[in-house]
Amino acid sequence: MxxxxxxxxxxxxxxxxxxxxxxxxxxxxxxxxxxxxxxxxxxxxxxxxxxxxxxxxxxxxxxxxxxxxxxxxxxxxxxxxxxxxxxxxxxxxxxxxxxxxxxxxxxxxxxxxxxxxxxxxxxxxxxxxxxxxxxYRFMPAVRLAHNILRDGGLGKIYHFAGTYYQDQGSFEETPAEQVWYVAGSGVDQGIGTHLIDMSRFLLGDDITSVFGMKKTYNTRRDSRGGVRDIDATEGFFTMLEYSGGCTGMMQCLGVANGKQSEFSVEIFGSRGSLRWDMADPNILWMYQPETLTKNVRGWVKINCTEPDHPFMDIWWPKGHVLGWEHGHVNMLAHFLDCLAEGRDVSPLGATFKDGYEVASIIETINRSAEEGRKLPVSY
Ligand SMILES: NC(=O)c1ccc[n+]([C@@H]2O[C@H](COP(=O)([O-])OP(=O)(O)OC[C@H]3O[C@@H](n4cnc5c(N)ncnc54)[C@H](O)[C@@H]3O)[C@@H](O)[C@H]2O)c1
Incomplete structure (x- = not known):
């Protein structure tokens, strides 16, 4: 070939x-x-x-x-x-x-x-x-969640709950240059964007309105032998409405002391629920009561390393887990596949259209936080 x-x-x-x-x-x-x-x-x-x-x-x-x-x-x-x-x-x-x-x-x-x-x-x-x-779209457990939702496995979707917690900014004494989101563009841009994209990808819905709140807890930090004013967002929160009728709630924190980098999502529907957490990235938790016998009703822990799980046909034998880095490998392979075979990068990969729409949503949440009211999202 x-x-x-x-x-x-x-x-x-x-x-x-x-x-x-x-x-x-x-x-x-x-x-x-x-x-x-x-x-x-x-x-x-x-x-x-x-x-x-x-x-x-x-x-x-x-x-x-x-x-x-x-x-x-x-x-x-x-x-x-x-x-x-x-x-x-x-x-x-x-x-x-x-x-x-x-x-x-x-x-x-x-x-x-x-x-x-x-x-x-x-x-x-x-x-x-x-x-x-x-x-994150390319982590096996996230892709399995996407497939389950696409196929209607949770019935009517009620709510998306997402948190992205990090703790690099927790200590007031940490100099500005050593806190990535202070040196960069705030937790809204750094990790909030991941949450927004994740909810759009999993639900397959547009975000129609948002009601945001944001906070800089440490407004002054040491910097190069002196002290400087800080306005980078350290806490970023929003309520959301989606085109399919469900609601959402997101919390993003750079000062979540003890949380190294915890990105978790939960989706609640009429026929069941899903839960995923980057701290245990191969595991997808699913609650689908109708598929279970009554006396063993409960959450099922799916270790997404079976050969028929997404991407696992090219990785290791079952039980031999993947990590954060593999999401990037799978994503870059998808892009090269699309180049070689003339296929579209979307809907499985995020394109600049997604990047633009996420930027518009983040901007609307920030404006909503400043104005203290719910705002519609438009592109
Ligand atoms: N997808 C993810 O999971 C994920 C995770 C972390 C960071 N990011 C994103 O990746 C990007 C890079 O982040 P990073 O943490 O690697 O940053 P970094 O600061 O560690 O690295 C950036 C590099 O760019 C170089 N650079 C800056 N200006 C340059 C110029 N004019 N010419 C050539 N090189 C230049 C710097 O020297 C540095 O080596 C950011 O946009 C960040 O938001 C994505």
Missing amino acids: ERKKFGIGLLGTGWMGRVHSRGYESAREMFWPKSRWDVELRNVCGSSPGKGRDFAERFGYKASSADWHDLLADGDVAVFDNVTPDPLHVEPTIAAARAGKHIVCEKPLAVKASDAKRMLNEAERAGVKHLCCFS
Whole structure:
């Protein structure tokens, strides 16, 4: 079988740069021989020549630079992968679309919805394929939950409850630079976006209205030998209504002391319920009383590592669990499948359209929190 080979041009050498680089290599090895593509780590751009060179040597990129325009000028780069901090997602990605590169861009697609819309428009105009990295869609237990909901397994859906707790900002003494969401764009952009995408993906519904609340608990932090004012959101909460008629509630915290990174979702329907938690990512909990005999009625713990569970035909024998990283591997393999076979990235993968709609929803929640009232969502 002839394989199409795709050269990767990576912008950003931080920890997510490492995740994606390992992801392409792992996808190449694990999805072979089923895949109809091959992939080459072609060119990497760091914030200095030394950083780019070191990263290239470590992960096996053929070339490196300190100017992202070099990735666009490289004719062997077919896929431009942007893993820089949120504010740098916009302009290089738009330039990549104009240069005719297919694009992988980390979430949030952009902090401002208007920027995300420009990115979507440019990618569509260029006719390139685009992926926004909502990687949890590609964890086996999450995909199984998606399939159960798609097939009506929970009946009429009443409610989605989601929490994403982290604790990096809990200590007031931690300097601003060491708290990722203070140095970055707040917990709304960093982890709230994952919750919004997860609910849309699992329910298959649009969000129609929101009522938000947000909080910065530590408004001053040490910074570079002094103290500075902080306005990055540390607590982000919202009630939601969905087009299918169900309600939702989400809580996002960067100061949830003792919660390292706990992302959990629960969905309640007329015929049953589902529960998933990233702290135990292979397990999907399901309550479906009509499928059980009366005296053993209760929650069923599904270890999603059987060969017929999503993605598990290409991974390890049953019981040999996967982790967070595998969501990225499965997601990148899906994108390369779509390139090689001319298939749509959506609805299983998130595109720039999803990235734009999530940005609009986050913006509406923030506005709702400022105005203290429920607001409709429009795109
Ligand atoms: N999908 C997920 O689960 C997930 C998880 C964590 C982070 N993220 C997202 O991934 C992105 C990257 O996050 P990160 O934590 O790896 O950030 P990071 O700060 O660790 O790394 C970013 C890298 O970009 C480089 N960089 C900055 N400006 C540059 C420039 N002009 N040219 C070249 N390189 C430049 C920095 O030197 C750094 O190496 C963010 O958008 C973040 O929100 C996604």
